[in-house]
Amino acid sequence: MGLAERKERDKAELKDTILEAAKSILLKHGIKGLSIRKIANNVEYSPATIYLYFKDKDEIMHELMEMGFKLMNSYMSESISELDPVKRINGIGKAYIKFGLEKKDWYDLMFNSEKPMKHIEKCLEEWDEGMAMFALLAATCKQAIDKLGLQGVNERILALHLWSCVHGLVNLAQTERLEIVEQNNAKELLEKTLDSMMKTIFR
Amino acid sequence: MGLAERKERDKAELKDTILEAAKSILLKHGIKGLSIRKIANNVEYSPATIYLYFKDKDEIMHELMEMGFKLMNSYMSESISELDPVKRINGIGKAYIKFGLEKKDWYDLMFNSEKPMKHIEKCLEEWDEGMAMFALLAATCKQAIDKLGLQGVNERILALHLWSCVHGLVNLAQTERLEIVEQNNAKELLEKTLDSMMKTIFR
DNA sequence: TGAAAATATGAACAGTGTTCATTATATTTG
DNA sequence: CAAATATAATGAACACTGTTCATATTTTCA
Known part of the structure; x- marks a missing residue:
């Protein structure tokens, strides 16, 4: 054998x-x-x-995607250990943006390529990973909502709010649409905007 | 002749x-x-x-893009006449999401395809259009900031905040990443999230 | 050593954007 | 009107793409 x-x-x-x-x-x-x-x-x-x-190119892309998620996780890991919920959210957001800007190709593959629906089993696994990430964010949001006494805010909706913010920012930066707002230094603009977002949402 | x-x-x-x-x-x-x-x-x-x-395929795509912007403008036009700044922002956001969900292919072309940098002249025109749109949003944000007495909020940053929110939402919906949050009815989820965003930001 | 199983490949199919020499058409001039 | 010229259209090719499959090579085992 x-x-x-x-x-x-x-x-x-x-x-x-x-x-x-x-x-x-x-x-x-x-x-x-x-x-x-x-x-x-x-x-x-x-x-x-x-x-x-x-099986096909999609399967290869899918395996690469998983590698990408692991890399992204390593960007997040520091922030996750932060105790204060708002600071944790801020750290996650910063790491998300950092990853998006530094690892454009990975981010493209993970978030801008069509999801290969052919591999349903594989996709479910990946969903699990994504869902766990999202659940963590939502749980942190719940903590922040409780701590700040925000009323009438659903933690999952708030989590989606935050996610779409940073995702949108990274996406606009990558497709060079941010030049509309400011010609140069996308990184600085993104960080400034994230700061302002955090202040506005968790004031 | x-x-x-x-x-x-x-x-x-x-x-x-x-x-x-x-x-x-x-x-x-x-x-x-x-x-x-x-x-x-x-x-x-x-x-x-x-x-x-x-000249090439990019030029064709670029012309299509301009058609798409005109179509998008028609989605926005009603909301722009709204007098109350917060309501106007809400209407623009709703229209943005509606356009993104209803005209996926147009949105893809306009916001998710690589900008053809080859045609710089053409791009500048388009920038003008986009910049005008963004300037209007920023101006409306200024009005809202003044009206609500929000302190320490830059209107251009707030405009970018709003833009990246709806852009991120539409993008996540289109690439089917929203299933992480809720299995079905992306449209409803997006509208609910937009409502919550507006309440959170302009509270 | 020879049959069977596993592994690797060349060639092809149907696509893609793009270029260029050649052909067909229309216009202008002698 | 016919010939020369300018305009317009194209067939064929190039260099790619993902994918399949019959064929060929290599390895394993009796």
Whole structure:
């Protein structure tokens, strides 16, 4: 059985190699430059071989997405340990923006590419991750609402409010629509806006 | 000169026909299904002919974008006449969301496709339009700030806050990320969130 | 060593945007 | 009117894209 195991390991290894190649192409050429043929070339296999290890391109993108979520989590992790709910929300928002601006290609892949509905099982897993993230934000919102005595504010709606704010900001920055507001220094503008948002919402 | 004029008119007509074909393909097959060859097929010319009337696909997309902005303006126009600043902002937000949900393909084209930087002149025009829109929102924000006596709030930052909110909401809805928050009825969720946003910000 | 199973690939299909030499049409001039 | 010229349209090609499948190569096992 040792042989069969090594076979399995070899197979998993190549799968990993393909994913690593895909990742490096994503980072080098962006989401638009990511192609099966480039990946195949990179790992020195024929394009057809890729399909022996992945069902299609969507599956590869999906695996990359999970890598992206892990990276994003690492951006958030510091802020999550913050005790004060408002400060925690602020930290999460800052980390979200930082990730969005610094890891444009990852963010593109995770939030601006069409969700591959074909892999329902995989999607549910990912939903879980996203839902857990959102649930955490909502729970923190509840704490903030209680602490500040905000009345008539639903924590899930507030969480969505906050999420759409930072998501919208990152999106507008990435598609270069923010130049309408201010020509240069998107990062500073985003941080300033986040500060103002926090003050306005949790005043 | 009559002949030359008719020639010009004919040329402009074909240009228009091509754009109309592009529009109908956008509405039928979405932004991903919009191709030069489909357009050419639709107007019964060869693909190469398209390039006699437009520099490249970006130029066509850009013209479509302008059509989209006009359509969006028609969604907004009612709300703009509203006198109360907060109500006006609310109306604009509602119209923005309505447009985003009802005209997904247009919205995609206008806000989620890469801005074609090649046509700088054209882009500046469009900037003007967008900047005018944003300036109006910011001016309305100023009125609201004054009326409600909100302190330490910059109107342009507040305008960006509002814009990123609705933009983020529409974006999350379109990329089906809102299912994390609530499985069904995105429209209702968005309106509920907008209401809550307005109450939270202009309380 | 030879049959069977696993793995890899070349070639093709149907698309994409874009270019350019060639052809067809219309206009102007001799 | 016919020939020369200017305008308009196109077929074919290039370099890509994702994906499939019959064929070929390699590895495993009896």
